[in-house]
Amino acid sequence: MKLLLLVNASASSVTPRVRVLIQEALQADHDVTAAETSRRGHASRLAKGAVADGYDVVVVLGGDGTVNEAANGLAGSSTALGLLPGGSTNVFARTIGFTNDPVEAAAELLSALRVPQRSIRRIGLGSANDRYFLFHAGMGFDAAVVEQVERRGSLKRFAGHPLFLYATVDTWLRHYDRSKPHFDIVVGPSSAPGGLGGASREIPGVYFAICIKTNPYTFLGNRPLDVAPEAGLDSGLTLVALQTLSLPTVARVVGATMTGRGGAHLAKYKGLAYASDLTTLDVRGRGPFPYQLDGDYLGQVDQLELRYQPDLLSLVIPMA
Numbered sequence: 001m002k003l004l005l006l007v008n009a010s011a012s013s014v015t016p017r018v019r020v021l022i023q024e025a026l027q028a029d030h031d032v033t034a035a036e037t038s039r040r041g042h043a044s045r046l047a048k049g050a051v052a053d054g055y056d057v058v059v060v061l062g063g064d065g066t067v068n069e070a071a072n073g074l075a076g077s078s079t080a081l082g083l084l085p086g087g088s089t090n091v092f093a094r095t096i097g098f099t100n101d102p103v104e105a106a107a108e109l110l111s112a113l114r115v116p117q118r119s120i121r122r123i124g125l126g127s128a129n130d131r132y133f134l135f136h137a138g139m140g141f142d143a144a145v146v147e148q149v150e151r152r153g154s155l156k157r158f159a160g161h162p163l164f165l166y167a168t169v170d171t172w173l174r175h176y177d178r179s180k181p182h183f184d185i186v187v188g189p190s191s192a193p194g195g196l197g198g199a200s201r202e203i204p205g206v207y208f209a210i211c212i213k214t215n216p217y218t219f220l221g222n223r224p225l226d227v228a229p230e231a232g233l234d235s236g237l238t239l240v241a242l243q244t245l246s247l248p249t250v251a252r253v254v255g256a257t258m259t260g261r262g263g264a265h266l267a268k269y270k271g272l273a274y275a276s277d278l279t280t281l282d283v284r285g286r287g288p289f290p291y292q293l294d295g296d297y298l299g300q301v302d303q304l305e306l307r308y309q310p311d312l313l314s315l316v317i318p319m320a
Contacts, residue, residue, distance in 0.1 A: 003057050004046070012086070013086045043073065060082070068296055081314065084102045085100050097320075123234070124234065126213045126309070127305075136293075137306060139183065144171050144176045145164070148175055149297075182289045226258075227262045240253075241273040278308065
């Protein structure tokens with residue numbers, strides 16, 4: 001097969017040795033060209049070029065942000081996306097079953113590519129305005145946390161999870177207005193039982209919301225935060241919206257997701273709205289609000305249109 005190995009050399013787990021080992025392993029079985037990202041948005045442009053040049057698979061060695069960019073470049077094409085975890089968290093690669101070690105994951109990827117008729121499948125994506133996401137969109141508080149992490153980008157390669165925990169506390173105390181709601185959400189129809197369900201309805205006065213395409217929402221080290229266990233590659237969108245940022249409510253939600261009691265159970269909490277298998281969400285700001293997609297901070301907007309887009313991307317899944 002004809003592969004483009006797309007490398008983010010700044011990612012946490014990417015070293016010259018790791019890159020050489022992976023490239024040599026891929027070249028033993030395939031026609032491989034390597035390219036390195038150099039700036040924001042570069043991975044998307046390289047992926048689009050790979051589609052135009054007839055590559056079979058774009059293999060990304062990098063973190064979730066690089067994976068997101070590549071997916072945006074490949075969406076709607078027949079060129080498949082392959083993943084090698086190179087970042088600090090690697091949510092999507094771990095979600096679909098790859099080990100968190102990039103060299104070991106390369107062996108898993110090669111095994112999968114030997115039977116492409118079984119390992120490459122079409123999946124749906126979420127979209128937020130004009131950009132796709134693979135596993136989640138965050139609006140409000142968690143986007144503000146990601147912004148603070150990116151302000152300290154030079155530390156991310158070495159600090160990883162401690163930096164995220166520090167940024168979470170710092171954002172809570174100093175960088176996010178918890179005195180008023182930031183947006184309202186109009187939720188489209190849902191076919192799933194439980195939660196909001198039923199026809200469209202408005203959720204007013206939201207302080208913080210996440211729209212989830214797959215589960216888990218993220219990992220704290222090796223521990224997954226299972227916010228929406230029913231979410232998956234073939235499902236629609238799941239919404240968790242907090243209409244309060246009181247510390248007891250937030251603590252109960254975090255505790256539930258860390259102990260496997262996420263999902264529709266969260267709908268029992270006062271001040272929290274939950275709905276799954278959605279196709280549309282419209283977020284209307286009460287002023288500009290921050291948002292992030294797949295852990296990549298994208299600034300502030302006044303409105304977001306979130307949609308589920310089925311059958312949009314070919315993805316290499318590791319063999320069981």
